[in-house]
Amino acid sequence: MANIRMTVNGRQVSGVCDDRTLLVHFIRENLGLTGTHVGCDTTQCGACVVDMDGQSVKSCSILAAQAAGSTITTIEGLAQNGDLHPVQEAFKAHHGLQCGFCTPGMVMTAVDMIRRHGGNLDEETVRAELEGNICRCTGYHNIVKAILAAAAEMGGSRQAAE
Amino acid sequence: MGVEGIGARVARKEDKRFLTGKGRYTDDMTVPGMKYAVFVRSPHAHARITGLEKTAAAAMPGVIDVLDGQQLLADGIGNLICGWMIHSRDGSPMKMGAWRPLANKTVRYVGDAVAIVVADSVAAARDAAEAVVVDYEPLPVVTDPVKALEAGQPQIHPEAPGNLIFDWELGDAAAADQAIAGAAHVTEMKIFNNRLSPNPMEPRSTLGIYDPGDDHYTCYTTSQNPHLARLVMSAFYNVAPENKLRVVAPDVGGGFGSKIYIYPEEIVCLWASKRTGVPVKWTSDRTEAFLTDAHGRDHVSTVKMAFDGNSRITALKVDTIANLGAYMSLFSSAVPTYLYATLLSGQYDIPAIHANVRTVYTNTAPVDAYRGAGRPEATYLLERTMETAARELGISPAELRRINFIRSFPHQTPVIMNYDAGDYDASLNAAMAAADWDGFAARKAEAEQRGMKRGIGMSCYIEACGIAPSAAVGSLGAGVGLWESAEVRVNAVGTIEVMTGSHSHGQGHETTFAQLVADRLGVPIDSVNIVHGDTDKVQMGMGTYGSRSGAVGMSAIVKALDKVEAKAKKIAAHLMEADENDVVVENGELKVAGTDRSVPWSQVALAAYTAHNLPAGMEPGLKEGAFYDPANFTFPAGCYICEVEVDPETGQTKIVQFVAADDFGNIINPMIVEGQVHGGLAQGIGQALLEGVHYDPESGQLLTASYMDYAMPRADDLPSFNVSTSNTPCPNNPLGIKGCGEAGAIGSPPALINAITDAIGHNTLTMPATPQKVWAVANAAN
Numbered sequence: 054m055a056n057i058r059m060t061v062n063g064r065q066v067s068g069v070c071d072d073r074t075l076l077v078h079f080i081r082e083n084l085g086l087t088g089t090h091v092g093c094d095t096t097q098c099g100a101c102v103v104d105m106d107g108q109s110v111k112s113c114s115i116l117a118a119q120a121a122g123s124t125i126t127t128i129e130g131l132a133q134n135g136d137l138h139p140v141q142e143a144f145k146a147h148h149g150l151q152c153g154f155c156t157p158g159m160v161m162t163a164v165d166m167i168r169r170h171g172g173n174l175d176e177e178t179v180r181a182e183l184e185g186n187i188c189r190c191t192g193y194h195n196i197v198k199a200i201l202a203a204a205a206e207m208g209g210s211r212q213a214a215e
Numbered sequence: 216m217g218v219e220g221i222g223a224r225v226a227r228k229e230d231k232r233f234l235t236g237k238g239r240y241t242d243d244m245t246v247p248g249m250k251y252a253v254f255v256r257s258p259h260a261h262a263r264i265t266g267l268e269k270t271a272a273a274a275m276p277g278v279i280d281v282l283d284g285q286q287l288l289a290d291g292i293g294n295l296i297c298g299w300m301i302h303s304r305d306g307s308p309m310k311m312g313a314w315r316p317l318a319n320k321t322v323r324y325v326g327d328a329v330a331i332v333v334a335d336s337v338a339a340a341r342d343a344a345e346a347v348v349v350d351y352e353p354l355p356v357v358t359d360p361v362k363a364l365e366a367g368q369p370q371i372h373p374e375a376p377g378n379l380i381f382d383w384e385l386g387d388a389a390a391a392d393q394a395i396a397g398a399a400h401v402t403e404m405k406i407f408n409n410r411l412s413p414n415p416m417e418p419r420s421t422l423g424i425y426d427p428g429d430d431h432y433t434c435y436t437t438s439q440n441p442h443l444a445r446l447v448m449s450a451f452y453n454v455a456p457e458n459k460l461r462v463v464a465p466d467v468g469g470g471f472g473s474k475i476y477i478y479p480e481e482i483v484c485l486w487a488s489k490r491t492g493v494p495v496k497w498t499s500d501r502t503e504a505f506l507t508d509a510h511g512r513d514h515v516s517t518v519k520m521a522f523d524g525n526s527r528i529t530a531l532k533v534d535t536i537a538n539l540g541a542y543m544s545l546f547s548s549a550v551p552t553y554l555y556a557t558l559l560s561g562q563y564d565i566p567a568i569h570a571n572v573r574t575v576y577t578n579t580a581p582v583d584a585y586r587g588a589g590r591p592e593a594t595y596l597l598e599r600t601m602e603t604a605a606r607e608l609g610i611s612p613a614e615l616r617r618i619n620f621i622r623s624f625p626h627q628t629p630v631i632m633n634y635d636a637g638d639y640d641a642s643l644n645a646a647m648a649a650a651d652w653d654g655f656a657a658r659k660a661e662a663e664q665r666g667m668k669r670g671i672g673m674s675c676y677i678e679a680c681g682i683a684p685s686a687a688v689g690s691l692g693a694g695v696g697l698w699e700s701a702e703v704r705v706n707a708v709g710t711i712e713v714m715t716g717s718h719s720h721g722q723g724h725e726t727t728f729a730q731l732v733a734d735r736l737g738v739p740i741d742s743v744n745i746v747h748g749d750t751d752k753v754q755m756g757m758g759t760y761g762s763r764s765g766a767v768g769m770s771a772i773v774k775a776l777d778k779v780e781a782k783a784k785k786i787a788a789h790l791m792e793a794d795e796n797d798v799v800v801e802n803g804e805l806k807v808a809g810t811d812r813s814v815p816w817s818q819v820a821l822a823a824y825t826a827h828n829l830p831a832g833m834e835p836g837l838k839e840g841a842f843y844d845p846a847n848f849t850f851p852a853g854c855y856i857c858e859v860e861v862d863p864e865t866g867q868t869k870i871v872q873f874v875a876a877d878d879f880g881n882i883i884n885p886m887i888v889e890g891q892v893h894g895g896l897a898q899g900i901g902q903a904l905l906e907g908v909h910y911d912p913e914s915g916q917l918l919t920a921s922y923m924d925y926a927m928p929r930a931d932d933l934p935s936f937n938v939s940t941s942n943t944p945c946p947n948n949p950l951g952i953k954g955c956g957e958a959g960a961i962g963s964p965p966a967l968i969n970a971i972t973d974a975i976g977h978n979t980l981t982m983p984a985t986p987q988k989v990w991a992v993a994n995a996a997n
Contacts, residue, residue, distance in 0.1 A: 088236015090416075095923050128236035132235050137234065141234040145230040148887065150234065151723070152415070152417065152467065152720055153232075153238045153466065153468065153721070154468030154469060176935065183930035184930065187922065188930075189414055189416050189898070190894045193930040193933055194893040195889075
């Protein structure tokens with residue numbers, strides 16, 4: 054058994070789990086943060102994407118023990134003081150979600166994508182970057198639209214701040 | 216329409232919880248004492264079980280119990296059934312083989328459940344499942360439906376000699392034959408409709424809770440129709456009487472048909488909870504989903520389409536073999552019959568149609584409805600044949616369709632359906648304008664200079680939604696009625712709850728249904744809550760599939776609102792000392808028309824519940840229910856145009872543009888409707904370009920059992936879509952709605968294959984049109 058400590062969504066947390074426990078199961082079962090989802094067994098679908106120490110990771114492809122000591126943000130940690138993150142707002146405004154199951158992974162991936170590319174995203178880049186996230190409901194049309202809109206807004210606001 | 220009423224692009228009420236990780240899916244549920252289940256599944260496609268040894272597994276750490284099919288049988292749990300009776304043309308009933316929730320004698324496909332392990336953790340249950348020793352005597356295997364009908368093939372069920380389930384027909388064979396014999400031209404084709412896995416992103420999951428204190432069961436499950444699950448588990452599977460069984464389908468992560476059915480796992484987890492005394496949760500992994508979720512399509516057909524000298528269709532004759540897999544799933548028999556052959560007239564006036572459908576058992580997963588269910592198969596067959604005929608006759612594909620369009624309504628087809636309204640020219644014209652059809656030749660020439668082969672293809676589809684009326688479907692063999700129920704409960708403060716038998720698993724009912732109430736009563740949508748998915752809260756319902764929730768589910772709400780409004784007007788008239796016939800509902804108030812007298816909605820609601828001052832003899836309260844049984848199906852239709860570029864060096868197809876022009880009748884929320892079309896198009900394009908379930912024909916092993924092997928459409932496989940609507944209201948329901956959930960998946964595959972075959976100049980191409988296949992066909996043509 055492993056005794057694991059980490060910082061999740063700004064809080065110090067700890068838990069005991071099997072050595073073989075994946076990070077996604079630790080987040081879901083031990084921490085009760087069920088917004089991070091499991092949609093496949095082969096690290097293809099991206100429903101489990103979280104941010105770990107500033108990097109976007111699929112939490113099904115890493116052991117909880119490997120994540121010990123790290124700082125993690127899950128979908129539950131994105132909204133601040135009840136205000137949706139601009140990416141969350143854009144998904145809502147552009148109908149970028151239907152059943153909602155892939156949505157947490159999509160949003161986390163989009164946040165990371167915009168962080169890396171800033172406001173300079175175009176449709177082709179967004180589609181290429183979404184290669185690791187599968188959605189069965191939306192045909193991606195409105196997800197792409199939402200990410201481009203969020204990127205434009207966040208890029209714009211960053212420029213305004215500079 | 217108002218900012219939140221019918222026709223407004225209202226952002227979804229349900230989005231906040233999904234976007235913040237607060238959705239509540241079945242696997243998110245935990246209850247005190249809950250344990251975890253893993254199923255022991257057959258590794259063989261066909262085998263006799265000769266022994267099952269579980270002592271060692273049961274003794275492993277953390278294991279509560281290991282239960283098998285003999286115990287399930289001894290406890291009286293019944294067989295899974297198909298709920299739609301089809302008779303063969305000789306009058307004999309369909310040959311349904313026994314499907315045990317846990318196989319106890321014979322396994323018939325890889326993944327067939329044999330035993331359940333309940334343990335403290337999923338990992339412990341998985342370890343123990345590996346330690347259950349099942350002795351199998353392998354039997355010969357057949358996976359191909361055409362081969363399964365040949366003499367000397369393995370016999371899968373003793374009840375179905377020669378693996379034939381039924382041999383059914385619809386239409387007039389003699390009339391069709393006669394027209395074909397006298398035709399100026401006959402187009403003949405062999406059509407394959409590839410087998411697909413629905414793949415909602417949320418894997419199936421169920422939590423069974425037995426309460427010995429009340430001898431009561433609760434089942435949380437990933438269902439599109441929790442009431443139907445309760446009914447079937449109670450009436451046929453002998454799990455528990457309905458009054459002792461609560462079924463809850465909380466947030467459900469997509470269905471596309473695959474979550475209509477009641478699967479072995481729900482039944483077994485409920486039973487195991489009683490057997491073990493602990494709540495039992497099972498969640499499918501993705502490979503289990505590929506193995507055991509009902510698949511879709513899998514038809515092999517031949518078609519003859521006859522034309523007179525003026526290119527008018529005179530007859531259509533179709534022969535189809537449909538693979539139903541190893542067992543008959545809940546609605547499997549209806550899909551290749553009444554949801555397929557009845558749509559073979561398409562948008563065309565065809566005097567004679569005959570269809571013969573044979574359904575077949577094979578050693579593969581059960582096959583049932585998947586987005587469109589029968590209608591994509593009919594549309595693909597018809598629209599591939601129309602395109603081919605146009606090429607053979609030397610007429611433009613648009614012109615051939617125009618020559619044959621139905622233009623007067625109602626129109627009775629020779630295959631049961633009575634089309635109530637439509638304007639097929641309008642959607643064809645809209646699609647051709649949006650696609651700049653006339654500019655294609657120039658675009659093709661430009662592409663040619665870059666060494667690319669450019670092609671364009673169209674598809675004019677029709678579908679039938681909101682299957683009904685109940686008496687009609689009953690006469691065709693359905694085991695259930697296909698009405699819907701609603702209850703509108705106005706609270707004392709004027710807020711409103713709507714209990715609906717429809718179920719939302721991505722469709723946005725919590726928003727669109729609230730828009731209907733807001734439109735009707737002028738109250739804000741935030742004061743309206745839509746309650747669904749729980750048999751303890753909603754009296755009865757038939758769930759969501761076949762694009763029925765707008766046309767049927769919302770119509771039931773309209774009926775309930777009619778009653779609520781009538782009573783509210785009586786109360787308001789009494790309070791204002793006016794005639795109830797003069798009272799109108801506007802902007803959240805009840806007013807005496809033509810005066811400045813009004814009472815707010817909330818005051819009428821409060822008056823109904825305080826009951827201090829009601830009209831003489833009126834019962835207190837403001838809550839009304841209704842059941843709605845439609846008079847007819849609805850008939851959405853449209854035209855899709857796809858333009859592609861094929862790289863002759865690699866066979867790679869790039870979709871340059873995809874245009875969808877639909878007629879959905881009246882629309883509640885255009886944003887949500889567009890989203891439904893986008894998603895349907897992606898699934899149809901997936902079928903045409905990427906997806907296909909493959910079994911090894913010798914061993915019956917599933918070769919496409921993960922996302923590494925089954926090609927799901929990704930963002931970079933798809934273009935942005937050009938969607939629009941030109942609508943004719945449905946005359947048969949109060950809101951004029953036709954439905955939009957399946958259109959994209961129905962209309963898109965033939966448009967795409969017509970475009971690719973146009974590009975490469977060779978018509979023999981099967982789905983999925985992978986680069987390898989396209990390259991081979993294109994080069995064979997040269």
